[in-house]
Amino acid sequence: MSSAAITTVIKMMESLPVDVQERIAEHLREYIDDLQDEIQWNESFQRTQQNLIAAARRAKQEIAEGKATAIDFCLQKTPK
Template sequence: MSSAAIATVLKMMESLSVEAQDRVAEHLREYINDLQDEIQWNESFERTQQKLVAAAQRAKQEIAEGQAKALDYDQL
């Protein structure tokens, strides 16, 4: 699959030295990996968002009912 944007980037890269092309390619690999991680995180968050909301509501209710205990950070 190719787009005009990809073709433009390729033409720009072709005008660079081989060393510069390698550097750009490495930066693009890192950037794409970061984007993929972000997409995966967002998808995971979307799948669990309702569970997080339910847990927060349950915690809020327990606090309101006096059932919650303060966390003692010294005992962790």
């Protein structure tokens, strides 16, 4: 299936030298790969969003109840 936008882009590219067409095609491949990664990330996030919300609520409740302990994020060198 080809949309009018794709047809227009193809016509524009056909007017360019082959080496430029190849560069454009490579840019488009990279751009489409990035878009597909973003779509996959968004779908994954949507599937897990309720679990993340529940975990955040549990953590907040544990903090309020004094059941949580602070994490030391400072990296300390251990002697060898």
